[in-house]
Amino acid sequence: MTISGSTLVALAAAGTPTGTATGTGEAVLFWLLAPIAVLASLGMLFSKKAVHSALLLALTMLCLAAFYLAQDAPFLGVVQVVVYTGAVMMLFLFVLMLVGVDSSDSLVETLRGQRIAAIVAALGFGALLVFSIGDVVVSNAGLATANADGNVQGLAALIFSRYVFAFEVTSALLITAALGAMVLAHRERIERPLNQRQLSEQRFRGGVHPAPLPGPGVYARHNAVDTPALLPDGQPADVSVSRVLLARGDVRKAPGADVVVRDASEIERPGDDQ
């Protein structure tokens, strides 16, 4: 993705018009990247797994960064790559890792007809936006004069003069956000941690599976963690494969078994309730 990103930057630099009219290079860039951005965001909307959504959103944001670069906003283009695709998307992926990769959407409609209503509302809203934009009279002044001293210098002159109060308030916002995240993510330990003896007693008292869990199956033609072991009666052993693999649906059928395993949520494992 970094290679394609640098190519995009080069393309955008080539497409930057020197005058007020949009150049051919920019038109090529737009018609190349706009469908990619729309398709990636649609893919984000419809992909079942949250990780795929995150990666497609990162692709959309990279396309937008190229558009900023093409529109004489090099500072915003770089900030978009650094802040959004760098920091924000990595934060999203970290939280996905914490929450669990298997937390995919349920497809059950809780409100009847909500899905259809949502699609109709979104289409109507989009049509409203597009048709109201059509009435706008546009001028294309271009940023040649505003960017005469450089884009960063021009932005700094505005931020530290006309928008200096907003800038100061922003610092308060950032401090509040940092404190709020610390307060929300902090967990006070209200009981003493269990020692090894207590853990062991708890495990045997629970009576579910005191011994270590069985390993995955070892077969003549396939030997990997994604194949369950077979029980003496020929049924696959549910607990012999990782819960994460089960949730992702990446478990193979053991040779000779009729089913892969039972539903992942039904399987009782020691230590799950902690």
Next chain:
Amino acid sequence: MNPMNYVYLSALLFSIGAAGVLLRRNAIVVFMCVELMLNATNLAFVAFARMQGNLDGQVIAFFVMVVAAAEVVIGLAIIVTIFRTRRSASVDSANLLKY
């Protein structure tokens, strides 16, 4: 090329984000759709700044990015907290305010 095309693209991306907020159940994906909407408005701001010939739109887009970064931090912390208590990141499971 007409520079209004950027604004049309922005409207399209914003609508897709709005549809995602309405359609998806996973709180993290809903949050990603909100981010997409913020990005779409930023694109419109940058395009309008270029049409008007001054940098005010870019300054506003910059502030939107700052607010979005702060919002992501708080929102993800809330999602982690909800997940910790309910073992689920679905927006349907956090419905106790109803009663």
